[in-house]
Amino acid sequence: xxxxxxxxxxxxxxxxxxxxxxxxxxxxxxxxxxxxxxxxxxxxxxxxxxxxxxxxxxxxxxxxxxxxxxxxxxxxxxxxxxxxxxxxxxxxxxxxxxxxxxxxxxxxxxxxxxxxxxxxxxxxxxxxxxxxxxxxxxxxxxxxxxxxxxxxxxxxxxxxxxxxxxxxxxxxxxxxxxxxxxxxxxxxxxxxxxxxxxxxxxxxxxxxxxxxxxxxxxxxxxxxxxxxxxxxxxxxxxxxxxxxxxxxxxxxxxxxxxxxxxxxxxxxxxxxxxxxxxxxxxxxxxxxxxxxxxxxxxxxxxxxxxxxxxxxxxxxxxxxxxxxxxxxxxxxxxxxxxxxxxxxxxxxxxxxxxxxxxxxxxxxxxxxxxxxxxxxxxxxxxxx
Amino acid sequence: xxxxxxxxxxxxxxxxxxxxxxxxxxxxxxxxxxxxxxxxxxxxxxxxxxxxxxxxxxxxxxxxxxxxxxxxxxxxxxxxxxxxxxxxxxxxxxxxxxxxxxxxxxxxxxxxxxxxxxxxxxxxxxxxxxxxxxxxxxxxxxxxxxxxxxxxxxxxxxxxxxxxxxxxxxxxxxxxxxxxxxxxxxxxxxxxxxxxxxxxxxxxxxxxxxxxxxxxxxxxxxxxxxxxxxxxxx
Numbered sequence: 001x002x003x004x005x006x007x008x009x010x011x012x013x014x015x016x017x018x019x020x021x022x023x024x025x026x027x028x029x030x031x032x033x034x035x036x037x038x039x040x041x042x043x044x045x046x047x048x049x050x051x052x053x054x055x056x057x058x059x060x061x062x063x064x065x066x067x068x069x070x071x072x073x074x075x076x077x078x079x080x081x082x083x084x085x086x087x088x089x090x091x092x093x094x095x096x097x098x099x100x101x102x103x104x105x106x107x108x109x110x111x112x113x114x115x116x117x118x119x120x121x122x123x124x125x126x127x128x129x130x131x132x133x134x135x136x137x138x139x140x141x142x143x144x145x146x147x148x149x150x151x152x153x154x155x156x157x158x159x160x161x162x163x164x165x166x167x168x169x170x171x172x173x174x175x176x177x178x179x180x181x182x183x184x185x186x187x188x189x190x191x192x193x194x195x196x197x198x199x200x201x202x203x204x205x206x207x208x209x210x211x212x213x214x215x216x217x218x219x220x221x222x223x224x225x226x227x228x229x230x231x232x233x234x235x236x237x238x239x240x241x242x243x244x245x246x247x248x249x250x251x252x253x254x255x256x257x258x259x260x261x262x263x264x265x266x267x268x269x270x271x272x273x274x275x276x277x278x279x280x281x282x283x284x285x286x287x288x289x290x291x292x293x294x295x296x297x298x299x300x301x302x303x304x305x306x307x308x309x310x311x312x313x314x315x316x317x318x319x320x321x322x323x324x325x326x327x328x329x330x331x332x333x334x335x336x337x338x339x340x341x342x343x344x345x346x347x348x349x350x351x352x353x354x355x356x357x358x359x360x361x362x363x364x365x366x367x368x369x370x371x372x373x374x375x376x377x378x379x380x381x382x383x384x
Numbered sequence: 385x386x387x388x389x390x391x392x393x394x395x396x397x398x399x400x401x402x403x404x405x406x407x408x409x410x411x412x413x414x415x416x417x418x419x420x421x422x423x424x425x426x427x428x429x430x431x432x433x434x435x436x437x438x439x440x441x442x443x444x445x446x447x448x449x450x451x452x453x454x455x456x457x458x459x460x461x462x463x464x465x466x467x468x469x470x471x472x473x474x475x476x477x478x479x480x481x482x483x484x485x486x487x488x489x490x491x492x493x494x495x496x497x498x499x500x501x502x503x504x505x506x507x508x509x510x511x512x513x514x515x516x517x518x519x520x521x522x523x524x525x526x527x528x529x530x531x532x533x534x535x536x537x538x539x540x541x542x543x544x545x546x547x548x549x550x551x552x553x554x555x556x557x558x559x560x561x562x563x564x565x566x567x568x569x570x571x572x573x574x575x576x577x578x579x580x581x582x583x584x585x586x587x588x589x590x591x592x593x594x595x596x597x598x599x600x601x602x603x604x605x606x607x608x609x610x611x612x613x614x615x616x617x618x
Binding site for chain 1: 444445446462463464465466467468469470589590591592593594595596598599615616617618
């Protein structure tokens with residue numbers, strides 16, 4: 001063995017190769033989802049693989065910042081390698097987007113590069129397929145996005161996904177009532193569903209009863225009907241100013257879930273209404289989320305398989321004021337849960353150099369009929 | 385996918401303490417004959433007995449949906465978990481310690497332990513010869529983050545055991561380690577000079593596992609908190 005053993009046998013973290021059946025399945029699934037998105041009027045886009053790191057200052061969460069690969073280009077600029085499709089796409093699209101083009105529907109299907117610890121094999125995700133609806137302000141765009149993500153997931157793992165729907169502004173409104181030094185503590189507690197810490201943090205500002213009510217509101221996962229009952233029962237325990245501030249967003253989430261439940265049979269999915277859950281602890285993993293936030297989960301996957309939401313100020317960061325809503329599916333994570341489809345049959349045509357043209361004509365004829373045809377070379381083929 | 389809730393349990397004392405409370409809630413996980421997997425079919429729960437430091441890995445990868453683990457180990461793992469319930473036992477303290485003579489100098493005129501290194505006085509910790517500050521510990525992530533949050537540049541040396549030797553043999557003047565009774569420190573002529581953090585034991589969950597099984601898990605946590613007579617925050 002040489003000193004290059006590690007370089008030969010190992011692979012740097014942050015990317016992966018796909019081969020043979022695995023690559024075929026991946027491309028097939030991506031193509032199928034691409035066709036689904038195009039059927040809903042979305043056009044394909046490709047964002048740049050690298051961009052100036054400074055462009056994303058203030059937009060990247062601390063978690064994502066740790067995962068970004070950076071390099072210095074030949075002019076000395078700090079470059080970020082694409083680690084989040086939405087960010088790179090927003091910056092790129094803002095350069096040519098004009099108000100008259102809105103609403104604009106685009107989808108991407110591309111690799112991302114993220115640092116992962118070598119010993120952590122669980123969440124390695126290097127391919128995202130997703131869609132952006134740019135210029136949509138209202139509930140209809142959010143319903144379109146949620147419908148699409150459910151239909152897309154159900155097409156890969158039928159009847160198995162659940163979606164947890166939250167709202168960033170509800171969380172921000174509650175957090176804004178707290179002393180500034182207590183806000184991050186409560187956000188961290190909510191992110192980790194730590195009810196004891198959240199209630200303790202909220203009780204620094206609110207009464208114990210209010211803190212308990214807010215904790216229940218933010219951390220209990222519900223179906224649409226039971227969330228409606230909870231809010232009906234518990235919102236009146238909160239200060240009227242806070243209730244008035246969150247009421248319209250709570251009603252918004254309830255209405256979204258209600259319509260989405262009714263949409264499931266129309267979408268032709270195998271999902272039941274209990275696949276749609278209100279979960280206000282889903283408030284968007286990135287700092288650019290502003291409203292609707294959601295994640296989808298599938299039994300057997302150790303992390304969420306899709307996420308998304310509304311980010312109305314993201315495009316403004318890049319110079320064009322436009323609301324947007326979208327989602328991203330971690331396709332590789334999902335593929336591992338779907339049954340392996342049999343590879344299509346390939347017919348074999350014997351070929352050799354003496355009669356190659358005749359055999360080529362025969363194979364081409366069969367290919368025109370839609371068959372997959374491969375040449376088989378006789379053993380003992382003469383070396384060139 | 386099994387119908388059992390899966391939980392990783394740490395080998396050692398913590399398991400003995402937890403087991404009695406699990407039994408009170410009607411859960412009987414019997415790890416007899418050196419078995420590492422036990423199932424209570426009636427309660428619908430399956431337990432895996434794992435090394436404490438490996439526990440976050442099993443939960444993070446979704447092999448076990450739930451786990452029982454100390455904050456010290458969770459912090460070092462760097463993974464995100466759902467924190468379901470803080471348990472009222474297994475608590476300990478993450479402390480900084482040094483040799484008795486230095487500790488006496490640092491704590492002179494005080495009746496109590498400082499609650500932070502800032503209160504202790506950062507300048508007094510620095511080595512007078514080179515102005516550096518170095519610490520040996522098993523808990524390198526925690527230690528680095530703690531001192532950086534306090535605005536202190538620190539050299540952290542990773543040790544895997546017998547950390548008390550480091551100041552005695554002159555590797556570093558200070559150590560950061562878990563302290564329960566302090567008897568090991570005393571035996572090696574060391575003293576605590578600052579308590580950095582109270583360490584608690586929690587029931588944790590893989591976030592996706594929790595989202596998919598939240599009703600059953602909340603029920604389990606609720607039963608356990610009743611048995612433990614603690615408030616789950618619900």
